[in-house]
Amino acid sequence: MENTFNNIIIEASLYCSDNIIIEINKEFIDFTGFTMNELLGKSLVELGAILKINSQILLENISSTYSGYIFTKSLSAREVNISLSHNMVTNKKMYTFVEKTNSRLSDKLIFVEHSFIDNISGVAVYSIPDLILLKTNQKYLEFMASPFNKEENSLGSPINEIIAGFIGSPSEDIWNTVVETQKTSYTKEFEFNDPIKGITYWDFTKIPIFENGNIKYIYEISIEITEKIFKNRSIHNQGKMIEQQKEQLEEQNTRLINIIENLSEGVMIADNKGKIIMTNLEAQRLFYQSDKVIDLGEALKNAKAFDMKGNEIPFKNFPSIRALNGEVVKNAKIFVSHPNKEYFEEISSIPIYNTNGDLTMAVSCFHDITETIEQSKKIEEQKNLLEAIIENIVDSITIFDNKGQHILLNKSARELYFPSSEQIGKIGDECTQSEFYNIHGDKIDLENAPARVIRGEKFKNMRLTVKSPNKTLEIDVSGTPIYDSEGKFNLGVLCSRDMTDYFKHEETIRTRNEFLNRIINTLGLPVIRLSCPDLKIVDINKKAFSFIKLLLPNVQSTNQIKDDRAFDLFELSRKLISSYDYSFLVSLIFVDSPIFSA
Template identity: 25%
Template structure:
């Protein structure tokens, strides 16, 4: 402290910035101190001295025992302007009060440096980040916006940065070991440091590149401060790296291209305007004779002749390379090269290369050796000629046709005869129809959709196609033919010709038509007979019913027995006639289906209960099972009734007493399943395929004891098919059979009156009596 200064410091210090502190709290602030730090008086008084030191960002940290005015401190006002001060602490008269006097030092020096900083910033690039730091502590004194942006990307407010050590801040955001070496080097050598293309990964993951220059500012060979400049060169570096990458790719592609050209199966040559070879790959050695003697374009003419496809010799002026250098583009030009040792066939391509002035600089030539292909085609041509000689002697009409135009090339003898018969005007001169469209002589249009599908199929699969039942008028008579188109492929696997084969199927068609007429006549006769049977049966049945109703008291028991047998026989014959009529209708396509929405569970239970009396007469137990109480589906109830009655009739007929029959309704996915399962005699495996055939019966002792025609299950399957369902059979001989019928689960939209569910009792009773008329086994 000062010597014996117990009151306010002497008058010469009165106007210095000071604060009076008691018990660590600031009690009074001088106006000059307020001017020094540029804060309001209210912001200072009442705060602790430590809080004020922190507010003005004093550096280095204040040691209360070393405030004798010798040590310099950096402080920052509210506008972040830096000041260099010394601090003297004196005790006042009042006990416990101290005065802290702040004496600004080197004000001119600081102003000079900051002015220097402003000039650097003014004359520098707008993208340059510049900062002014103290030395050797590297405390940030001042910086422009770009510096904050580059170096402190994660910090948004500069008041958080002024007065802090750059070392701590940079190492928090950048590679600490790298920057530690820089600080160490500057402190050790006192020289500047330049970092080129420093690679920095930003917080968002992007990569940035900076040039960083740290320049010490010396005064009398002593470093007083440092200027740090940062320039973002990311765009320049990325562009350079992209150019380097592209150059690397181009070099790699060039190397790959050279390797490809060298090993490619085609011969490649590059010729300049002076007719010098710039490039010849290895493959071309196989094309040129005495390759080692060839130095310039045209040297091969010494011992080799060149011909075009027509056999004309090719002069040097018309060589491919010369033509290309004149600006032509050559594609697939056939050259026949006659060397002293052999003949080579070459398909040649050529293209000019232009310089930057648009003038032809080079010619790129490609030579493809097709000798093997030409030889193969010659062999194939010879074989085809032999083949055509063979087919000319065949009895089948065969016509050679071009593809894709379908123009006649040639035809064999039998085809010529055929054409003469269907096109009389060509009787004298068949050559008139050559080069004409073959299909114009047949009543089909290959451009129509139906025929065109066949043509497309042949083009796609390269397989023969057949157009069936083509009607042709031959000598005023209708005949039928199948036309077969057999594609002929070239060495490349492409269709180049078609062989059309004409097969006369008139005899087969006439036979089928005769059989169809016979079957139709048979059906008509069958229908007529069954109708004729049904009429007297109906009369007999009506007469029997009248006798039972009107004369029952007058008839003896014996007579009643005869009437019962007559009635049963009538029902049996009526059952047979009805079944036959339904089969005839099905064969003729007249089996009609009338669907309505019905509760299939209720209907099935109703039908099952209606036949229980027949099961009881044979001492057979019949059980109805359903996994749901109600299920509405669209169905023809009359057809369904006939199906179920037939299955139940068979089950009762072929099941022995004391056994069981099960009727089960269940829902399976989008179907309703009806199962009729019995414990009867079963069906042998080798007979299970015929039970659904017409008149298919199982020959065993029990089946022989019960009457049957063998058409019941056939008709059942017809009905199931008509309802859009399917039927399955599982049977074990001696154990019983299970018939499963799967019907589609859906409903239809109908009017209220039509949608009403009704069961016709009279029809069901009649159908039960008819279906069960042949069950009288003892």
């Protein structure tokens, strides 16, 4: 702790400025065992934590001198006098540490040193009066809860921090009594409620150690006897405990049976010989048809089981029997026929083993899926019906996924797009057998239509020309995207209709009208074309319009009278002009051989 140089004693000391360590002498390093790098730059609080003195006093709170304990790097306690000098000019503080003479525990307690080394019983030394832990062995620390089960976390700490729940406990009262009476205390079978470990039992011996007639330390020997106490419990108490456990098990068993009995699924438990231990009501209804204790062979005697393909299941292949042979059976669907009723069931059976790995029982769970199967059949029938309708519908229907892969093409679609092959793959394969042209006669790639649908576009009445080796068709195509519940594209539908005959008929009508219009224009006849049956004006040529202007001078263009009824038009003109002029003009129109077409 101190060196002598030219008869000058150099004490262990350090300097700080603004509570930060800025200088440490060699004597302090030699005394504590710490290195310069471990201490320089640390705050006084951090240094106090390193020296484990903060539980006694904070270094910055020392005004002049203080006597207490610090701990070296090797966790050895040192009783020291700490003095403080403050240079007001430089604002530096110097702390000097002087070890008290003959104060080391290894010298004072040499007679019990072996107990720390033997580690048979837990031993510890506490300071008086603040009960700081100064020395201990590993056995003593094993009784402590984490993190105080390690020396570096417990040494230098007061007992009320080390022992959980110490304050206000009977243990605190015992310690206070030893300090006050300064007499050895023997505590047998002391019950301590540890918040972590629960109830534990101890034998304690607390021995005061005096120095110059005053109590200086308390040396404690602690032995945990919890296991011994439990072993020494009376047979009556053990029997009572066993009886209580038995009652609890019976209560739990009753509760478990009630739960199993009220499950919506059937439950059957059989031992490793096939004898039924327990079945609930649902299992009896679905399969076993009896509440008597029987074996699996008797239970299955009046019932027949079939797989979903209609093949009868032999007794040895029944799920419960397979489980007794060590096999795990999950979600086996079967059809069970009883003399009075038939069911579809889903069965899972598992083997149960004891701790030695021996199979002791099999547990089977039954679930009535008759309604689900019947519903599935209806759905399948509806699906087949829908597919038949789609297959035979006149329009061609094409359904594809988000990758452009065909999912469904009805008969009309196959005949339209794949007239010479049954191989149907992705959208665009149609182009290998037919060529497609838009309304302007430009050749196009049919992949463009599905791509538009996949992008979320909905379109109607896109006119295309399809040229295959044997025929040319005029079709009308509409596309619709279908989304899933998350709004993502799921499927695309293309509906195509063969409009060849319609467009030919329309072309014929258009040709006839053009021919008729040429005749009319050539002859210079006034013509008004009316719709039927409402007789609205659809079209009017120049000759007829010139007559209309005589009746209605305010009419400047044909657009003003289109979609008007002819009767209303003449009725209006009759009101606007005199009776004589009206009759004259109307007769003039009809006398000049006008042509009205509807």
